[in-house]
Amino acid sequence: MERLLTGKWASLGVMLISGTFVGVFLLYAQGSGLIMARGSSAELFAVAASVGVVIGLSHAIWMSRYLSEVKRLTAHIDSMASSDAVPALPGLAMGLDEVVQAVNRLGMKYHDRIEVLTAKRRELELHLRMAEAERQHALAILDSIEDAVVVTDSFNEVALANATAARVLGFELDEALNRPIDRVVREKHLVDMIKDTRESTLRKHPRHSEYYFDNAGCRSIYDVTLTSMNKHHESDDHSQCNEGVVTVLRDVTKEKQIAEMKSDFVSNVSHELKTPLSSIKAYMEMLIDDEAGDEETRAEFYNIIQGETNRLQRLIDNILNISRIESGVVKVQREYVAVAPLIQEVMDVMQPQARAKDIKLIVENINPVYQVFADRDMLWQATLNLVGNAIKYTLNGGVVEVGAKVDESKRAISFYVKDSGIGIPEDAIAHVFNKFYRVIGHKKIAKGTGLGLNLVKHIIETVHNGQISVQSEVNVGSVFMYTLPMADNIL
Template identity: 40%
Template sequence: MNSTRSGSILFWVFVGFGLAGVILGSVTVIGEPVPVPAWTAWWFAAAAIGGLSFLYLRLSRSLRNLAGFLKDSDGSWNRPEYSAEIGAIQEAIRKRNHEGTQKLERLNQQNQDLTLQIQLLRKQKQNAQAIIFGIRDAVLVVDSAHCLIIANQAAETLFGFHFDPSRLRPASELIRHSELLNLMDKSRQNRIPHVRHELTVDRNHEPAVFDCILSCVTDDQDQLTGIVAVLHDITREKEISRMKNDFVSHVSHELKTPLASINAYAEMLVDGEAKDPQTLQQFCSVIQTQAQRLNRLIEDILNISRIESGLVKINKQTISLSMVIHDAVEMIRSFAQEKNISVQTPPSIIFDQVYADKDMMTQVVINLLSNAVKYTPKQGRVTVDCEVNESDQVVRVQVTDTGMGIPPEDIPRLFEKFYRVEANKKMAKGTGLGLNLVKQMVEKVHQGKV
């Protein structure tokens, strides 16, 4: 105890000398005029070094004593009185480490599963968006707050707005169609799963008809989360349906007229009203004329149908248009002579060969000449011209007459099925199919131009 206390005192003495030496040495280094010899500072520094050495020896002895206390007699660290506690601590540490490792593995697995699920959901979202943005129908999706959350390019073009997915805006600010907005509000209020409406939308300053299907979207708790609107353009279908209805109506009317005449004169023949051969000849002539008219009507309808469906039989060969015109004029000449109408034909052309169906080209010229003769007053004139443009490899046939002409407002509809100019209906009877058949044969079959 006394040696320990003496060592401590000696240690602090050495430390005190060391500090004094450092101070004096520093003063000397700084260069202030201090009346202390330089060796004194070095002596005190040596004393400080001795004190530090003594402190190191004391600490080393203390550590050796502690190690000796913990070791066994054979030098191992397993002291019996501490082995149980140390083993328990080691087991607790190992168990806690194992549990932490298992938790970390579970967390890593959960993280991988969540990453895969997120990637799968992101891929599914991208696929759904690609489908929505790729279809031609307009698609609009609004949430429960009636904000627009999805709109494809077709919808943007139809309603004239730009959709920004990063900035949600109310649908009423983007969609300028009150009827559609009202229908979406009704669907949200009534929660009808699917409902179909027919809407008319102005597109390029023209009305377009759309088949609009509205669907309600709900979550797992059957709570409404949004409304989906899909608009399919049915303008063309509507136009085709209207044309079919008009076609059936016109065909029915055109078929009824000759059939009614045939039926009436046949009944008169059955009733014996033809008392003399002249009357009998008249009745039979009317029946024959109406039957021929009915046959022409049916043939024209069938020809147009075959051409439009692509089922018409075409026999193209090299023919002379001058010869075709000459044959057609001979067929129509007797009809023209009844009205004292002169038909002027072009002079023969050597190089007027074309690759076409002869029967169709003959039918085209006959239809044009027949129309010209029918709508030309008596003692009129019908002229047929044929020109060859060798540079463009084109042959042009032109039929002109001295008839009443066609009003400008009727020209755009001149080649429609069953269309007849109202101002000229009283001059001659017709089916309204002749010019349509001409256009089909020239343009669709032979890629020409009327």
């Protein structure tokens, strides 16, 4: 090596990093410090270049180590972000220890916060599951209720509803939720009632109203109950806000019909009882006052009193029999009943009434072996009522025919009573078996209570599980027929 600088000593070195040659350096020292030798410009440039190389290489080494530590710190922070636990990081060089400690403290706080939030999240999930379970339970209860239930919120939107409400009010249950009530329910008056209830903050008690629905020509009556869901403000005990309305619609159509029938029943019974009683009372008073001057007149009064008494007795018996059948307390004594003798017995009883009006009674020849398993007295009463009605509404000189038809394939016997009477209007046929119903035009022709045919219907259909029907034409006549199962035991 040639001497480049003068001085006590000079040193030339080779720079290696990780076993790789990166350059050489030259140092010149004098005394205890490093000095720069004087010389030519070329020599000074060489020295300056050597010093620059040394500084650059040293800086490169420092930066390499610094970046390596930074990468470790970055990896540590990434692991903190991707893991629930906070991994420990050993100390770092290059003056990064304080940063590491700060990052570790932040990581611990971050970890504690995660644990708190995780616990809250689990608690909220539990509450959510419980709320959903309660909601499903509430929906199950709502769907099991026969009444229609609609719950609207503070925005007049449907919050809950059951299947009955969807059927009654005519909407799709899945499409109705969270929609405005006026877009779901077509009944404007009902919608107005719901809105009015929500907007009225002073209403503390449920509101009741009757509402009428007309569906396909049939009117239904509903009792509507609207209840506000009021909430007190925490800042003011006297202040309330309405959070919604619960609307319940209960079908009271049958109740109204039953109430009306009861009212009509009482009115009709009172009228029917009053008529014979008034007649009996009047004739009794005339007898007491000795207004019957001779035996013939007194005998006439006695016959009228006896007739009205019998009428009153029949009315009471019919009412009691119908009441027993409807309440299920009637005692049914079933036995094998021969059809032919039963019909003949009824005809023998009714023969005097038929003879009084010159009505011809015809009994069809019936095979004596046919029989039914029934209560004989009730069956006799039903047949007697039908024959009595036929005679009552057949004009003088008419014909009443009684018989039975056998359907071997269905194992059934049909009893029929056919007359040539005044007939029944078509619009009245559906009502002839109702309690106290009488055709308006028939009231002038014959007296009656309107209970005879209703009793027949109960005896045949309710007690014996049979069927009864009627065919009629005005001024031509009527045919009443009831059908019962044929008894298996043939005499």
